[in-house]
Amino acid sequence: xxxxxxxxxxxxxxxxxxxxxxxxxxxxxxxxxxxxxxxxxxxxxxxxxxxxxxxxxxxxxxxxxxxxxxxxxxxxxxxxxxxxxxxxxxxxxxxxxxxxxxxxxxxxxxxxxxxxxxxxxxxxxxxxxxxxxxxxxxxxxxxxxxxxxxxxxxxxxxxxxxxxxxxxxxxxxxxxxxxxxxxxxxxxxxxxxxxxxxxxxxxxx
Numbered sequence: 697x698x699x700x701x702x703x704x705x706x707x708x709x710x711x712x713x714x715x716x717x718x719x720x721x722x723x724x725x726x727x728x729x730x731x732x733x734x735x736x737x738x739x740x741x742x743x744x745x746x747x748x749x750x751x752x753x754x755x756x757x758x759x760x761x762x763x764x765x766x767x768x769x770x771x772x773x774x775x776x777x778x779x780x781x782x783x784x785x786x787x788x789x790x791x792x793x794x795x796x797x798x799x800x801x802x803x804x805x806x807x808x809x810x811x812x813x814x815x816x817x818x819x820x821x822x823x824x825x826x827x828x829x830x831x832x833x834x835x836x837x838x839x840x841x842x843x844x845x846x847x848x849x850x851x852x853x854x855x856x857x858x859x860x861x862x863x864x865x866x867x868x869x870x871x872x873x874x875x876x877x878x879x880x881x882x883x884x885x886x887x888x889x890x891x892x893x894x895x896x897x898x899x900x901x
Contacts, residue, residue, distance in 0.1 A: 699747045701756065706773035710756060712744035717758055717765075719775045732775055733758065733765060741781055750796040757802070759791045764804065782840060783811065793855045793897065797879060798862040805853035810867060812880050814839045843880050857898040868895040 699712045708721040716734040720727060735743050742761030749756050749769070756775070758765040763784040768776050783791065786808065794804040801814040816837035854868040865876045866886070873889040876882060 698743065698745045701747045701749060703769055703773045703775070704749075704751075705771065708773035708775075710747060710767075710775060712747055712758060714743050717744050717767075721773055721775075732767065732777060733780065741784060746793070748794045750802060752796055752800060757794050757804075759794065759804070761790045762788055764791050764794075779838060782813070782838070786811075786842065792853070795856045795858050795865070796862065797858060797865065799879065801879065803856050803865060803867075803880060805856045805867065807852050808842070809851045810843045810853050810856070810880065812841045812843060814841070855895040855898045857900060860900070866898075868892075868898075870894055 697711055697713050701710045703709065706722070707727075708719065710732070711718045711720065714735070717732045719730050719732050721730070722728075733744070735741075741763040744758040744760050744765070746759040747756060748759065754769045754771070755778070756767040756769050758767060760781075763781040765777060765781065766779040768778050783804075783806075786806075788806045788808050790807050792805045792807075794802050796802045801812055804811045804813065816839075850870045852870055856868070857866050858864060859866075863877065865880060867874050867876075867883070873886045873892060873895075874883040875886050876884075
């Protein structure tokens with residue numbers, strides 16, 4: 697098991713394993729396990745190695761090595777796939793981390809830089825509680841953009857996180873911590889964090 701996630705307000709879990717992503721859920725007095733995403737080695741994307749919950753949208757990001765999947769998570773704990781293998785055509789070796797921002801977009805780090813994933817305003821995150829993820833036009837409203845961020849001679853981005861208001865983005869690189877206050881349009885080096893080594897994971901409390 698690479699990672700696990702307890703769905704808020706329930707006793708249901710999502711597990712990321714070598715063989716795929718599984719949903720452990722309660723149905724009456726019994727618990728069941730169902731396969732959400734299955735992997736057959738060798739896989740183009742590799743297994744999901746990290747699960748990241750996006751609370752504003754109630755979606756769950758499954759980060760694979762060469763792509764990532766987006767799952768919807770209902771308030772009752774039902775989980776379903778809404779998009780799979782995003783980013784596969786970028787030939788990335790490893791997607792590493794992700795963070796959701798105030799505007800509903802999220803950023804995902806990789807060995808080839810930083811990506812921003814946005815959704816059409818017609819399905820803005822604040823409306824997700826009533827949005828039907830099964831609608832066929834959902835995937836056409838997803839926009840993934842590779843940002844022109846780099847530090848020194850490296851394109852490696854490690855952990856990404858935000859401030860508590862989710863309007864300031866931080867990224868960890870081999871050359872220090874950088875931040876953006878305009879959703880990735882420009883970055884500045886954080887001199888207050890200049891002695892901190894590259895970070896693989898940051899947990900906000």
